[in-house]
Amino acid sequence: MVCVKCATYKFYFSCGLSMQKTIQRRAIHSTSGVLAQLHPLLQRIYSARGIQQEAELQYQLTHMLKPNFKGLDETVGLLVDAVVAQARVLVVGDFDADGATSSALAVLALRAMGLKQVDFLVPNRFEYGYGLTPEIVAVAAAQQPDVILTVDNGISSIEGVEAARDLGIAVIITDHHLPGAHLPDADAIVNPNQPGCPFPSKNLAGVGVIFYVMNALRGALRDMGWFAESGIAEPNMASFLDLVALGTVADVVPLDHNNRILVSQGLARMRAGAARPGIMALLEVAGRQPQRLVASDLGFAVGPRLNAAGRMDDMSLGIQCLLCDSLPLAREMAAQLDELNRDRKAIETGMQQEAMGMLQKVLNADENALPWGLCLFDETWHQGVIGILASRIKDRYHRPTIVFADAGDGLIKGSARSIPGLHIRDALDAVAARRPDLLQKFGGHAMAAGMSLQREHFEAFAKAFDEEVHRQLRAEDLQAVVVTDGELSASDFSLPLAAQLRNAGPWGQHFPEPVFDGEFYVLQQKLVGDKHLKMTLALDSRGQQLVDAIAFNIDPGLWPNQQVQRVRLAYKLDINEFRGNTNLQLMVDYLEAIING
Template sequence: MQKIIKRRQVDLSEADFSAAIPPLLQRVYASRGIKTDAQLQNGLQQLHQPQAFKGLDAAVELLAEAVVEGRKVLIVGDFDADGATSCALAVLALRAMGLEQVDFLVPNRFEYGYGLTPEIVAVAAGLQPAVIVTVDNGISSIEGVAAAQARNIRVVVTDHHLPGPQLPAADAIVNPNQGQCGFPSKHLAGVGVIFYVMSALRAELRRRDWFAERGLAEPNMADYLDLVALGTVADVVPLDDNNRILVYQGIQRIRAGRARTGILAMLAVAGREPRRLVAADLGFVVGPRLNAAGRLDDMSLGIQCLLCDSPGLAREMALELEDLNRDRKAIESGMQREAMQSLQALQVDEAGDLPWGLCLYDATWHQGVIGILAARIKDRFHRPVIAFADADAGTIKGSARSIAGLHIRDALDAVAARHPGLLSKFGGHAMAAGMTLEKAHFDRFQAAFDAVVREQLDAADLQAELLSDGALEREDFALELAQQIREAGPWGQHFPQPLFDGEFYLQQQRLVGEKHLKLVVSLLPEDQLLIDAIAFNVDLDVWPNPAVQRARLAYRLDVNEFRGRRSVQLIVEYLEPCQVPAPAAK
């Protein structure tokens, strides 16, 4: 799909940066709402304090009593990377605080589905916990919380997902997005929420002289920031000021080798050097390997890897995760081919016009991979996408991904309000959601969803855009600047790594791997400055194309490291042939 490249408008009139920040980065920061050096401070002292959390006092009081009285606490997590890191952090922190009876349980997505359901409560009851703590889930678990309390199990919900009209009757709820919660950052991942809860619990136990009286070493909560960084980046939550600090601090610890043995093992298996790690490595290298366990098998494997202290055992588990991720890629590739064939047939049937809200279903698709499929199709056609797979008892489960301008959970809420009973259940964020419905209702839902999307978007919203930070000058293609940009993050959702654009001559084109385009480009037809570039997952019907000698690229300036040699490399996000001949070189 052709994209429009728009350059960001930058106003530096109110900016007050020091000379230590290069002019290019001053423009980049200003376009992302940063105006002073002070806003770039990533020290832990800049973190928001936990006291503003609604429900925090009740949660801490209950957990402190559990620790002091030695009651069993069961952590119930989610089956993605945020849930896995949240679960590992809670288990590790509670153990470090002296609680011996702490365990975890993660619902297998294929047997129990998402969250604290009555069915998973029945399994949990067999472990005889006094307290259940949900992490990265629970805000919609009305029936599950009631089922736990009917068994005299107390429940603390920690979550970050948007609440529905009714909240569970838990003993305590800590969620920055619940009504009347005064915590300033609404974008915490689940792992960020439980980090704050455990930090407040440590403070309460310190106030009670718990550590001093028992000769326990008081845990340093900063030691868990590697988990916070991984879960935050992998869950693609916006990197606001607070999240940037959490991610930055976690990355610094990983770079210093002060990370979970399991995280270091996953990096080693992936061939990544911890001391050069950036946020993108967490999102595109570690996160997918961890997620593969929850997508194809059981997230318990991923959590055990994060909990493991033995390098040898951690490597064995990391290798298992690597195999699962490789299988996931193969499954995803096949599903993409099938989805594209369906869409091509749909375009023919409808004279080239696709629905504005795309719903795709295939009985053979893997339930654990439909979220990735929806994301890939969304990126390809730039419209909201829901991919469905068979569940059980005549139901199907869908995973949705949205585009800017459409709050996907609110869209599903509108569908549910207009068509009572059409959706069995749903929940999620602005950009991602999940749902269950009867298979027989698929056609009705497809039409209802498309109608809501058409009401909330206009045709211009379906045109994919790339926001560029402008063109680079010849002298900018330098290793020093590339390294400065690399270190200037952490970059991520709503705080994107700088993207530049410009026209280049394509001196070389060739495929590497199955569908990655390796390029050598230059600014002029005959130029001594030759720049390496790579575009991942290109359309093989278009590239490589020897007839194209000049192209417009949207790219990131990065550092390539190969056999000890470091050089500038362009990571190409988008390329299109130039239609107008370039002016003659002077």
């Protein structure tokens, strides 16, 4: 282990969660004068995230970007006609948290605007797969809709849109995924990532897109006097921001300024107890107090329970939970979602052990033989869990990873997760261009994607994918990096500063929660909950300033280690509340034993 006395430290991650990593400190820029009123540490943190103007930290709704979407006028016109004519509108969503919140928001908003015949349909991933396929259009047709409104999908549904229009069903697409070479022949499309769309932020989640659409629809109906003439109270669009915040965080889209506004406003509603009953019930079952809610609670506690419905069974349960007006009924559905999430965790644990065994065999044979692009497949693996497994493998080995499961009829479906430096959808596009015989279909983002192919083509695809990763990455790109905001001074270890940092977000993708690194003396260490390491640390050898720390999911074979007297950590400054007591606690992201020195 080497400690280089500069801005970068190299050492081994000893928690048993990952291979060798590097700690790299963010560059400290000169702070703008407009941030001078903030704590010096907050100035440093914001500057490192590119904040230069106070306006970038203003999260009132008045600071939202204007809705200059391509296709918005056509979309709103079609929806106005549908509302006035009381047409049948069917919302077709996706089976993840973004799709669920998008579906719920569309249904609730349209009902609030006076549309009586609106319902939702979400494909069961195990029967129909993703998006508006011809098969799901056939199911939708049984409800005799006049309009199909897609949320969080549709931009790649060329055949499905054609099938719907052949049946005389109008199709409006709202989506945020990257389009392919050709767009579907829909009646209208709103997607900030479609060619020619001037909307400046391309980072909206699907729920953000439909929020903008419904907001514009409300404005058009208000301008034509619809609410006054119909005796309908004009809906308050802010009441849907809890759904927007949940879907945005759960979909791990970059939290640019516009998304931070949406998330901040949604969190404020939840903290005030004004969230929908379904979200309040999910917070309860996850053990989160609404008044102390932060964005990470949505990503790590609420989102997974909502996603569990789509992963393990049918996302309809999750959408019904979000639509529910009764807190007691919402609690019943949240309990079912919690149970599905427990099942998901158990299945994931078994799959992860099997996957690690596969990779360990490769490493045992030749430690240099591990492919740069990892492809794993087992015919017994669960389709709904392969995305999580791909993320776990990617985190452990810091390589682009695709995990496949059997989909029946000779097909396998894959879920991909990438690392910085490799745009996974573009990599799949390159593979498809070189080997058009391999991939049946694919789609996604820079860091995550999905695909399907024939089982017999797995080995050929794995080889082609690895070759493409070699073309795009360098060996040093496979070195995992933990980026921190540097060291803290002794005076920074305080509850007031921890509270400031907690409330200085919302933190998330591309606007990361502050992480610090430093060396500490270990006074006590013990295992709690079978695989979590609880420590009492001292800031110096005299032991005059103590702080608690916890590292989750350590390797019990390595820790506790009573021979270790000093550790180097990457950690978050946090507040622990337990049995009425409040104390400072370090949440450990990275742990290394310092043996010498």
